[in-house]
Amino acid sequence: MNVTENLHRSEVIDLFVSVSEATVSIRNKNDLVSFIQYKLKNIFQFSDLAISRYNIPKGTFKVFLEHCDKTNQHPDFNAIAYEEYPLKDGLHDKIMESENTVVLSVDSLIASGMKHLVFLQNAGIKEIVGIRLLQNGEVFGGMVLLSEEEGAFTVLQRRLIEKISNYISSAVANIIANEEIQKRDKEKSILLSLSNETAKVKTKEELFLVISEKLKDLFSILSFGIIVKDRDTQTHRFFMFEVDDSTKIDSEFQTVINHQYINSNDLIFTSILNTGTPIVLETEKLEEPLPLYAQFWKKNNIQKVIGTALSVADDDIGCLFLRVEDDFDINSSYDLLKGVSSQIAIALSNIISNEKNQSQLKEILNYKEQLENEKAYLQEEITSGNRYADIIGGSIEMKSIFHLLSQVACTNSTVLILGETGTGKELIARAIHNSSPRKNNLMVKVNCAALPANLIESELFGHEKGSFTGAFERRIGKFELAHKGTLFLDEIGEMPLELQVKLLRAIQEKEIERIGGKGILKTDVRIIAATNRNLINEVKEGRFRSDLYYRLNVFPVHLPPLKNRKDDIPELVNYFMAKFSKTIGKEVKGISKKAMTELLQYDWPGNVRELEHVIERSILMTEGSLIKDAFLPYRETFSDHKKETGDRTIAGFEKSYIIDVLKQCNGKVFGPSGAAVILGIPHTTLHSKMKKLGITKSDIFG
Template sequence: MSYTPMSDLGQQGLFDITRTLLQQPDMGALSAALTQLVRQSALADSAAIVLWHGASHRASYFATRNNEKPIEYEDETVLAHGPLRRILSRPDALQCNYEQFRRAWPLLAESTLYPPFAHYCLLPLAAEGRIFGGCEFIRNADRPWSDEEFERLHTFNQIVSVVAEQIHSRVSSNVDYDLLSRERDNFRILVAITNAVLSRLDMDELVSEVAKEIHHYFNIDAISLVLRGSRKGKLTIHSTHYLDDAHPAHEQSEVDEAGTLSERVFKSKEMLLLNLHERDELAPYERMLFKTWGNQIQTLCLLPLMSGNTMLGVLKLAQCDEKIFTTTNLKLLRQIAERIAIALDNALAYQEIQRLKERLVDENLALTEQLNNVDSEFGEIIGRSDAMYSVLKQVEMVARSDSTVLILGETGTGKELIARAIHNLSNRNSRRMVKMNCAAMPAGLLESDLFGHERGAFTGASSQRIGRFELADKSSLFLDEVGDMPLELQPKLLRVLQEQEFERLGSNKLIQTDVRLIAATNRDLKKMVADREFRSDLYYRLNVFPICLPPLRERPEDIPLLVKAFTAKIARRMGRQIDSIPAETLRALSTMEWPGNVRELENVVERAVLLTRGNVLQLSLPEIVVPEAPVASVVAQEGEDEYQLIVRVLKETNGVVAGPKGAAQRLGLKRTTLLSRMKRLGIDKEHLAEM
């Protein structure tokens, strides 16, 4: 049968119907208007709209019953598998009586949606070739629809299809807009709270800021941060109660962890949401909430504060109005808890840094006391030779100034002892000298160790770190082996020396520092500058007051004093009693070259103490046997200085130093002596061809 919607209603009638239905704001109003129209035209006793949601496989139902009460229902079971499912697969008009309806869909017939009727008709709602629902008509009288009436039902159905599609599109757009607006507002709240709490390193300030922001945005009146205390089995609760918005009550308390709601969250690491009644068995803190809020039912939300897999604490929120903890708010509160956890991690790290700083101050006092109790004015420095006397006079001259000092000398000559003496004699000796070995630190970590870094500045930077320059504020910083500092890091060191300010890695905040720098190296910085291995501007900034330490072989008169001091110190440490050292032992030690300088001498003495049986130091190690000096086989030519002579002999031996045909043998020198002179004269055997 071919239906012509315009044939019976007339132009004006169709226009009026269309205008009425188009004015309806939503599906409920549309179904009510449709019911009224079909009743007026005696086509049906009720009408309904059933929509299909393909993405969720759900059906929704909109109708108005005889008492004019609107009905809205939605499911993915009974209604979704009712008559609507039939016309989705077979898009034809569906007609049946109540008995046929009940046999086909018994559960739906038993529901309140469909009281007994006489005749039922469902027509498909379609738009752009797609069925999106159905228009339902019910007649209570046992009078089937005639062809003319059926034609009118089709007319109504076609108009409803257009109107329902428009309403559906408009509602979907509004839902999307509302969702976007809500997400935008939630994002603003999240950013605001994140900015507010992340800058708080003091625990009390952090707790106060967290409470203020959550109360402002969520109107929650009881906010607490729960942390595990320093004592086992105890919880520390930082709580804020907004009995008065202008004057919130802050409180810190310690409670037993056992039996608390926080204990449950610490164990599960999951959010806990529940209502508490006064009759419930409560821990002291929850009992206090009832007293505070007049014994009203409390809705509590406890959120875990996690840093990775580590449980830092619990954010506990309590309010008398359970409507605050909606699904949307809980989702946002979870995100806020993640940000608070980051801020809490920072605050706890800051607390640890402060504790370590205080410990450093205590250690400094102890070290200062030890230094003050040393008999010698120069601490552990031992020496009466003219060379050492000259060094100590320079130390005394420069110590009380803030000038940068550069200590030069071979490995093992005691550069750190000189640096410590300079600091001990300075006006900065109330604080501990900070030291750092530039050669011992990997190049990638050297900058972080010197200047510190912020959390997240690079991979692995899980917490903020204070660098050596910041630790050495108002004190001295000893940079050992400064010649091994990477070239790319040298400008930053120069800037600190010139400007007395720096930035931590990952931060643009300038930190002022008052540091007196003492540097040391066993390398020839002047030659490194010429070879472009060291910046000239940094070299001149370090070389304000150079102190050159003589090698041990150039002060043999100090060796007996050093041997006696080392023997006494090492024997005391080992619990041994050594009363005397043979004179021949001291003479033998004084004639050695000591390429390892004082450090090598101390190691030899330690081995001797270990091997000594009795009260007299026994020194019989093969490595200290003094070899006879080799006889020279070449002599200097006329007008040839020491540098030219050594270079000539090295060229003649093709750079070989040791062995029977080596340069040392031909010059009548020991291998170590020749190497020492080559170093002093700047002779590099690898570049002989260029000389």
């Protein structure tokens, strides 16, 4: 006969008093397990006991605590026992609906389809008695006792279990309440700690460490990513992320994180921001069209991601994505997620604001530097500016040039200056500008031969920050810099074909667009172009656009080579002697008749620039106040070369001249003693000419 069969009324009352006192003192699961072991097992004959919590809205149940001596011998006990199961399983739905205990056979339950109970059968469990647990009249769980015998629970025992279940319900409710209090206290402690950590965060790297360390401890996340809105607020992109090393180097992943997403096309991003609370993203249930990052989730079998908005006040900054385990329960972490995302949002907002401030400060400093450069540029223009009176020459050829300048200077017409290297094309351009209504604004020079082809467009039209690799800040182009002034395009014949069409559009439409820019900028610029090339031949050869040529050739000015205006040489010599005597610090006041004769007999393939350098070199080599000899080390070489080759073309003279200078400099192109300095041209221009003329090392070193 069972123990309970012999209990008298007074003993039953004593039992309930004992149970009542015990359950009131229970505060945690261990206390309840001890009570079950030492109290209930002395009254009822059962081997195992389990208490489950019901999630009625979700329609599932999960074991809350268990005391199993028999069934826990199964190797997969934890995986089986603590799995989440549907309430309508043939056992718990009956327990939930019944006011009294429910007794069921394990064999019958398995036969009805509850295959997961086979492990109970294998452990020798034959009968289950269950009773629902209530709090304030609402069912919140169920308790089952497992017996190795059939008919182990008599009617009296079942009534007793029903009575005791009220106390068990209170104990379980107290435990849940205590766990909730402890959870809240822990969350407050975590949020306080996170708040202290994020308050110290100043950089992106520091925020990454806080998220990586703290969130992994809190939610056992596998990886995370943060997407933030761009400054235009219409697009967004990844701000930071943490993934394993193999994913990080994956080309598809690189595409995902470097992509600029459009808000209106990314329904995941916008729905998270609109909801404002953490949501579960189950990738299999996401609706098309999907943004690239969600496509990446699906392709890589990422089942579940938590998305939560990052907002400060009413300002939506972006979204935090947490990759979690498939069994992650958002309900238990909902409030903590909200608190954590709020702290991260504040830190992120501070970082973005700080980066913005730093960027603006850098931009201000860049603009300050740019203004200083413009000031220096303008001062240089003013210092080196030339009126007609500053252009040396009284020959018939130069008087003709002066007449042309007087006709065009006061207009806004485009001017094309044609002439050999060293004839003074930039000097003429400055003279036109300084005599024009635009003289109070800048004349900006662009040497088309001195810039790499891929940089000319940026130099002319400017670029926005991030528009191409290396574009670390916004830069205004020469068209903008020359607004209301003059743009001098030197060596226009060297401009790449693909850029010529953009230049033509800028000249015709009087508007430009920065690289990476989103708007059109109106410009008011006068164009003066110059070249030493025969542009008509260049057009015929397909190297120069005919439409651009006709647009530039509005008012051509052909500068004569120095050999065609030798009457100007004495005046030029006196001018350069006065100039270099002052700068070098030598009082050279004249030149011998012999030296002047040599200068007049020389063909001057380098034109006025070559004459200038010859006078400078002669003053340096002269002792006393009179230049006795003109130092023309290339004259004889040129004469011999002409006799040998018979090449009397301009290109031939130029090639021979450059080779001779390179020989004198031992092949050195740039630097203080390089050929470019002697020739008076940028080293990039010299390289371009050497390539064009086919000058090789064998020409220089033999």
